[in-house]
Amino acid sequence: xxxxxxxxxxxxxxxxxxxxxxxxxxxLSRALVSKHILQLEEKLGVRLLHRSTREVSLTDAxxxxxxxxxxxxxxxxxxxxxxxxxxxxxxGPLRIQAPxxxxxxxxxxxxxxxxxxxPQLQPLLHVDDALLDPIEHGFDLTIxxxxxxxxxxxxxxxxxxxRAVLCASPDYLGRHGMPATPxxxxxxxxxxFSHLTDGTAWHFARDGDGVADGDMRRVRVNAGFTSNNGMxxxxxxxxxxxxxxxxxxxxWRALLDGSLVxxxxxxxxxxxxxxxxxxxxxxxxxxxxxxxxxxxAEYQPVPPWDAALAQSAATVxxxxx
Numbered sequence: 001x002x003x004x005x006x007x008x009x010x011x012x013x014x015x016x017x018x019x020x021x022x023x024x025x026x027x028l029s030r031a032l033v034s035k036h037i038l039q040l041e042e043k044l045g046v047r048l049l050h051r052s053t054r055e056v057s058l059t060d061a062x063x064x065x066x067x068x069x070x071x072x073x074x075x076x077x078x079x080x081x082x083x084x085x086x087x088x089x090x091x092g093p094l095r096i097q098a099p100x101x102x103x104x105x106x107x108x109x110x111x112x113x114x115x116x117x118x119p120q121l122q123p124l125l126h127v128d129d130a131l132l133d134p135i136e137h138g139f140d141l142t143i144x145x146x147x148x149x150x151x152x153x154x155x156x157x158x159x160x161x162x163r164a165v166l167c168a169s170p171d172y173l174g175r176h177g178m179p180a181t182p183x184x185x186x187x188x189x190x191x192x193f194s195h196l197t198d199g200t201a202w203h204f205a206r207d208g209d210g211v212a213d214g215d216m217r218r219v220r221v222n223a224g225f226t227s228n229n230g231m232x233x234x235x236x237x238x239x240x241x242x243x244x245x246x247x248x249x250x251x252w253r254a255l256l257d258g259s260l261v262x263x264x265x266x267x268x269x270x271x272x273x274x275x276x277x278x279x280x281x282x283x284x285x286x287x288x289x290x291x292x293x294x295x296x297a298e299y300q301p302v303p304p305w306d307a308a309l310a311q312s313a314a315t316v317x318x319x320x321x
Contacts, residue, residue: 191233192221
């Protein structure tokens with residue numbers, strides 16, 4: 001006996017309260033439906049159904065068996081659906097929105113590698129630093145740095161930590177000096193990202209090193225240059241225009257090659273997270289789910305930009321032989 005098939009038939013008979021109606025739904029004869037139910041009852045050693053000429057009803061044992069049986073059948077069907085979809089070719093439009101800096105620096109390359117095995121897939125990547133509503137604008141998936149809405153309409157899956165960092169070019173620091181405290185930033189030209197939630201106030205925290213645990217500072221900086229695009233600010237910092245409020249995913253390469261230098265490394269800026277958002281009202285499509293899984297594998301447990309910085313720091317700190 002195929003027990004799972006018999007369980008599926010039992011659930012349908014219980015719903016329809018009829019062997020004939022269940023058979024029509026399943027494309028089976030009444031006799032075959034009855035045979036499967038009898039075999040299931042024999043296997044379990046209990047009677048599941050009362051039969052009469054008018055209708056079929058559940059026995060006490062059948063009533064107790066129905067709920068776990070239904071759950072097991074649903075789980076098996078979902079498992080089969082997932083396996084089938086994973087093996088299916090991904091095709092059609094895949095509408096994605098992401099911040100300009102992350103979209104250009106990392107996501108475009110990852111999306112190309114994800115799409116290469118699926119020539120029928122049509123990614124549409126919209127880069128925009130505005131906090132667009134993915135449902136209102138029709139995106140299948142939105143990648144967001146911080147700014148997560150408090151909305152039950154959206155499902156959220158974390159992708160990676162997004163560490164903020166202050167940095168400036170050696171030329172700028174040579175001309176204006178390295179600030180020693182957050183307050184000294186007020187004497188510097190700062191390159192400000194306009195989407196920060198507290199205007200031109202930058203927030204800092206530090207523990208240990210003679211400072212009380214939980215030391216917090218809030219400094220209103222001189223925003224000598226403001227933009228809503230992180231790559232614009234990054235380019236301005238490389239040109240020596242000032243101290244930029246950036247992210248490690250954008251500044252990592254310049255920090256490694258020395259074209260930018262970290263400012264106030266002993267202080268921490270607020271930690272955000274890179275997250276994937278999609279409508280919570282429905283299960284994500286196979287292409288959305290598989291893209292999210294692909295990005296999780298790309299950026300966890302440690303995103304590659306932070307791994308590169310950590311490896312460089314470890315190399316510098318390692319004692320020479």
